[in-house]
Amino acid sequence: xxxxxxxxxxxxxxxxxxxxxxxxxxxxxxxxxxxxxxxxxxxxxxxxxxxxxxxxxxxxxxxxxxxxxxxxxxxxxxxxxxxxxxxxxxxxxxxxxxxxxxxxxxxxxxxxxxxxxxxxxxxxxxxxxxxxxxxxxxxxxxxxxxxxxxxxxxxxxxxxxxxx
Numbered sequence: 001x002x003x004x005x006x007x008x009x010x011x012x013x014x015x016x017x018x019x020x021x022x023x024x025x026x027x028x029x030x031x032x033x034x035x036x037x038x039x040x041x042x043x044x045x046x047x048x049x050x051x052x053x054x055x056x057x058x059x060x061x062x063x064x065x066x067x068x069x070x071x072x073x074x075x076x077x078x079x080x081x082x083x084x085x086x087x088x089x090x091x092x093x094x095x096x097x098x099x100x101x102x103x104x105x106x107x108x109x110x111x112x113x114x115x116x117x118x119x120x121x122x123x124x125x126x127x128x129x130x131x132x133x134x135x136x137x138x139x140x141x142x143x144x145x146x147x148x149x150x151x152x153x154x155x156x157x158x159x160x161x162x163x164x
Contacts, residue, residue, distance in 0.1 A: 056093065060121055064157070067125050084130035086116025096120045100156055103147030111138055123153035 095118035098109040115137055117123065126134065131144050144150070 060157075064121050064125060082129045082133045084117075084126050084134060085122055087118055087122075088116065090118040096156070098123075101147070101149050101152045103143060103149060108138070108140075120153040120157040123149050124157050126150055 095113065098104050098112055098117070098120075099106065101120075101123070104112070112118075112134075115134065117134070126144075131150065135141060135144050138144075
């Protein structure tokens, strides 16, 4: 019995010494300093991403202006294609959150994505015929006009002002 108690005291002493060594090692460990080169590289990458986003927004604005001007000078004829601009996937990066438009919920957003509508600028550029086309595809007669999706999409389509 004495032998068992002696072994327990020895094991307790060893665990105390081991705990003190591990604690001392953790306390005296040098904190990892960030690498200045990696910080600079990260800042450069973030800057390039911001430049790309600004360029993408500028191109979207130019595209929307071009489409608007084109429609002014050449109104669609009855024989013209009525189908609006639709994408197979979200080609301009992450798709816009269409649920920000009043009247579009998660299910309707999913239906619009399946149809090929991912961005506010697509909805903002619809003509009356294209609105009717999408309205027929969604099977919600008059919903787009009643909830003013095009007007809401125009206000949500924000492009930075370009400096000439």
